[in-house]
Amino acid sequence: MKRWSRKTRVLVFGTGAGGINCYRQNSGRYNIVGFLDNDKQKQGKRLFGTKIFAPAELPHLRYDKILIASDYYLEIHEQLVSSLNIDDNIISIFHAGAAIPWFKRIKQTFLFALYDRLCKKRDVLSDAIFPFIFGKASGIKRMNLAWLDTCEAYRVHRFREPMQGSVQPPRVLGVHTPPKRLLIPEVSLYRFNKATVYSTSRSVQLPDGLLVMERVTTTATPTADYCAGPVIYHGEHLALVRPSESAEHIPKGIIINGVNELNYYHWVAETLTQLQFIRELPQPFSNYPLLISERSQKIPAIRFMLDGLTKGHDIVFLKSMTAYDVDDLLMISAAVNLVPNYRGPVVGCAENSFARPESIHFLRQTITHLTSSHSLRKMPTRILLARKDYLRKYNQRELITLLEPYGFQPVYMDDLDIADQISVIANAELIMGPTGAAWTNLIFASPGTRALCWMPMEFGETACFSNIADINGVEMDYILYPAGTSNSRALYFHDYTLDLKPIHEWVASKTSNPV
Known part of the structure; x- marks a missing residue:
């Protein structure tokens, strides 16, 4: 007789969109016994009929696993x-890109097709579709879109001319991969009057209904997605934007930001x-x-x-996701x-x-100088950039055991100060x-350093780290493995098992006998 097995008891940390999606996707698979949230106003209330607890209550709760469903x-x-001294082995990260039911994927594909039609051009059909999808209550606007690199009228200064370069x-391993020539774009200063900005978006909303947004000019990838902050979808000439109902006022400033204020790279x-x-x-x-995101102070x-x-x-x-109306705004192109995405x-x-080499060298020289007065302890010469087990798990412990005889030491960058x-x-x-x-810290690597990185083959020729290595004279090799998904968000979290044989061979070729 087959023994009955109970469902895993799960607490979901987060009650926003992530927590809601997590519940909807996992309530059949797990027994969701509660939610966790740091917001005192939510604690004690219920979501989907399930109680929201304060994290401090964890010692008194019965559960098997915690799923973090939050961008934080x-x-x-x-x-x-x-x-709170919770065992790291029972904590996992939920991401909405995984395990989406087939019917929801079809619905999402259909919705994006409608968005794409709305952002193609203004005509009778798109004008009829727009209120049908959103309605007046949504507050979403369809704005004219101009790419920053085409906005000559707003450019007030050019710091650097375009230059022939490479990526x-x-x-x-085993494949000859020469650099590719490309035109590295100019670096310019743009000025806007009465502009609305967010810390999380490289876009500027202007009073005449124009949205100005930055793009990567070196690529012709048609599916490049620059949506962030209030921008929910864009085409080449139109964008769907969710404006804020209120905005804080700033007389003047220079926006220094990106599209991801949680990512170190x-x-x-x-x-x-x-x-x-x-x-x-x-x-x-x-x-x-x-004008800089306050998130900078938390890293x-x-x-x-x-x-x-x-x-x-x-x-x-x-503040994140807060709109700011700036009377006199300056913006420096990347x-x-x-x-x-x-x-x-x-x-x-x-x-x-793309990367302008002088800017990589600027960071290297300036930051190295800032840390020169810090007392530094002796560091290992052979290192494994180790990852905490809760994110993108793989057979890391097996790899550490393999590398130990060769003098490699696991290093957790998150646990070290910048010096x-x-x-x-x-x-x-x-x-x-x-x-x-x-791998962003290859900016500080010494010329002649040898590196080995493994990456999902679904990432293709993604070159942000290999290009930094090339600029700094680092000999960087890659091993590719199949992740089984091509969704860009899912790839960030997707667990995998790494074939250790090519790594062992690489180490053996770069070192003498084990130490």
Whole structure:
């Protein structure tokens, strides 16, 4: 007789859109015994008939697993493990891109087809579809879209001319992969009057109904998706925007931002490199305050770098998803950029990203100088960029055991301050690890360093890290593995099992006998 097995008892941390999606997708699979939320106003109430608890109540609750369903999973994970002593092995991250039922995928595909038609052109058909989909109560507007690089009328200064350059696709082991030539775009200063901005979007809303948005000019990928903040969908000439009902007022400022204020790569490579050019502002604009996301203050390494790069400038910190009406707004176009997302499968073309070498060197020199006075402890020369088990799990423990005889030490970058992060990368002779934001620190690697990265083959020629390696003279190899999904968000969380044989062979070829 088959023994009855009860469903896993799960607590969902988060009661926003993530928590709602998590419940809807997992209520049949798990026994959702409760929700968790740090918002005191929600604690004690119910969602889907299930009670919302305060995290402090965890010792008194019966459960088997915690699913974090929030964009702030890093902070929540830290809270659970460090402050509440929850076992890391029972914590997982929920992402909406996984396990979506087939009927919801069909519905989403149909909806995006309608959005695409709305953003193609204004005509009788699209004018009829628009109120049918959204209605007046939604507040969503269809705005004319102009790409920042085409807005000559708003450009007031050019910091750098376009330049012939290249991008280095990932060098897969055993495959000859030369760099690809491309035109690195100019870096310019744009000025807008009576503009509305958000900390999370490289877009500007103007009073005449025009939306100006930045794109990656080196790529022709048709499914490149720049939606963030209030922008819910865009075509080439029109966009669907959810304007805020209210906005905070700022007299003047320079927006320094990106499309992802939770990701270390986007912060360092794309946002902080904009600060290279505030030193070259034309005199009339030199006293403008910098408008920067307050999230920068919650990431210690970013806060340290930002403090050093912005000395002498006033800063106005922007709240996430809050609209700001700025009377006199300045915006600096990106010197380093990457297509942030895709509609549908990832399109991993090398040209989907570019980096101006002088901006990478600017960060390297400036940040290294800022940490030069810090007392640094001795660092290992062979390192594995290790990952906490709650995110994109793989057979890491088996790999650590394999690498130990060769003198490799696992390093968790999140646990190090910025001085030690720089030191451990600068001192390393051999670096390996899965693709992810930790590889951003190759900006600080020494020329001649050898590196091995493994990446889902579904990412194709995604070149943001291999290009940084090439600029800094790092010999970086890649191993590709099948992730089984091409959804860009799912790839970020998707668990996998890594074939350790090619890694063992790479290590053996780069080292002498095990130490």
